[in-house]
Amino acid sequence: MKTNLNMNFTNAxxxxxxxxxxxxxxxxxxxxxxxxxLPGPHPLVAAEEAAIRENWARETAANPALFDGRMVFQxxxxxxxxxxAGEGHVIPFSAFMWWRRQPQRQGGIHVFAYPVLxxxxxALVAIRMGAxxxxxxxxxxxxxxxxxxxxxxxxxxxxxNMRREVHEETGLDLADAVAGQGLFATHNKRTxxxxxxxxxxxxxxxMIEQIERHMLVADDQEIAGAVAIRSADPSAYPYNIxxxxxxxxxxxxxxx
Numbered sequence: 001m002k003t004n005l006n007m008n009f010t011n012a013x014x015x016x017x018x019x020x021x022x023x024x025x026x027x028x029x030x031x032x033x034x035x036x037x038l039p040g041p042h043p044l045v046a047a048e049e050a051a052i053r054e055n056w057a058r059e060t061a062a063n064p065a066l067f068d069g070r071m072v073f074q075x076x077x078x079x080x081x082x083x084x085a086g087e088g089h090v091i092p093f094s095a096f097m098w099w100r101r102q103p104q105r106q107g108g109i110h111v112f113a114y115p116v117l118x119x120x121x122x123a124l125v126a127i128r129m130g131a132x133x134x135x136x137x138x139x140x141x142x143x144x145x146x147x148x149x150x151x152x153x154x155x156x157x158x159x160x161n162m163r164r165e166v167h168e169e170t171g172l173d174l175a176d177a178v179a180g181q182g183l184f185a186t187h188n189k190r191t192x193x194x195x196x197x198x199x200x201x202x203x204x205x206x207m208i209e210q211i212e213r214h215m216l217v218a219d220d221q222e223i224a225g226a227v228a229i230r231s232a233d234p235s236a237y238p239y240n241i242x243x244x245x246x247x248x249x250x251x252x253x254x255x256x
Contacts, residue, residue, distance in 0.1 A: 014076035014087060016109075021079050024188045027249035032083035032183065033194060035074065035111060035146070035156040042073055042089035044107035048098065055101065056094035065132035068094045072146035072156060074109040077192065084185060084192065086111060088156075090148055097134065105190040113194040114141045115162040115174060116246065123204035124229040124250060126243070127169060127211070130222055139227055140240040142169040158194060166198075169223055171214025172207065174198050186245045193242050204228035 022028045045052065060066050073096060074088035086109070099108060117125045127142050129135045143165050150161040163174050180197030187193070200207060211226040227237055232251040234244055 013080065014078045014085070016076055016106075018187060018190075021187060025186065025245045027184050027186045027195065027245055029182050030079070030083045030185045030194075031081065033085075033156075033158050034083070035072070035086040035088060035158075037072065037151050037154050037156065038075075038087055038089055040089065042075055042091045042095070042108065044073075044075070044099065045089075045091050045095045047107070048095070052092075052095045052098040055098040059094070059097050063132065063134075063136075066093075066097075066134060068092050070148050071096060072111075072148075072150070073099075074111050074192075077109045077111070083183075084111075084194070090151075093145075096145070109190050109192060110145070111192045111194065112143060112145050113158050113162050113165075113196070114143050114242070114246065115166050116141055116180075116195055116197045116250065117166070117170075117172070117177070117207070118197055118199040119204035119207055119228070120199070120201050121203045122230070124247065125204055125207045125211075126227055126229055126237075127223045128225045128227060128237075130224045133222055135240060137224075137238055138240040139237040140243050141246075142166045142172075142223075144169075162196065168218070168220065170211045170226070171218070172200070172210060176200065184249075186242070186249075188241065188245070191242065193246070195246060204230075 056068065070090050071093055072088050073091045074086040077084065077086040099105060119125055126139050128139050129137060146156050146161055150157050166172055166174055177198035177200045184195040185192060208226045208228060215223065229247060232247045
């Protein structure tokens with residue numbers, strides 16, 4: 001049975017906080033996802049235009065390779081027995097970069113999808129980001145923020161986002177993997193990570209070799225390499241913070 005990633009939540013009780021959610025930095029199952037896109041600017045962007053512009057000038061002075069593209073950013077979110085529902089807007093990447101530097105990160109919620117790539121020999125395969133990116137040197141699964149091209153009928157297509165990001169960054173095709181039955185989520189610091197397992201009939205070394213071949217011909221040289229994760233040791237690699245609950249959950253589940 002295929003997990004329904006996009007559902008119609010007509011009775012979602014939207015909120016701008018996480019009261020009633022499972023504890024942060026834990027992984028929990030969800031029934032589905034429905035992230036609707038509203039017209040017009042996000043209230044945060046309208047309210048903080050000057051601060052966003054000033055921060056972007058600092059960001060690009062430090063890293064001229066940054067590009068102010070467009071991405072999806074939620075204004076409200078809810079969790080119920082039907083899954084996660086959200087209402088968001090398309091915002092400039094510069095606004096997100098300002099928001100993520102704020103101590104409390106109020107005014108919005110970042111939601112993105114992690115396709116968790118499993119190898120046939122029991123490892124997870126992740127990528128290391130290039131020095132010119134917004135997360136230089138960090139290790140995490142091939143993923144990216146939801147973008148306008150992921151929007152279909154005013155709703156985010158999570159599966160399309162995962163397929164596109166994995167193929168662009170690694171050359172791997174999620175159609176060649178066996179998708180896990182369940183959909184999961186975790187949250188921390190007003191960021192929600194959506195998870196789905198994808199198991200390839202290749203060893204970790206074979207997957208990494210294929211990724212390295214793709215790096216030679218990729219249009220966008222975002223990644224600096226690939227790694228095989230074989231334990232929940234948080235010091236094994238310079239992980240992005242969103243990776244830590246995922247590897248704890250995965251290797252704990254495997255050993256249960």
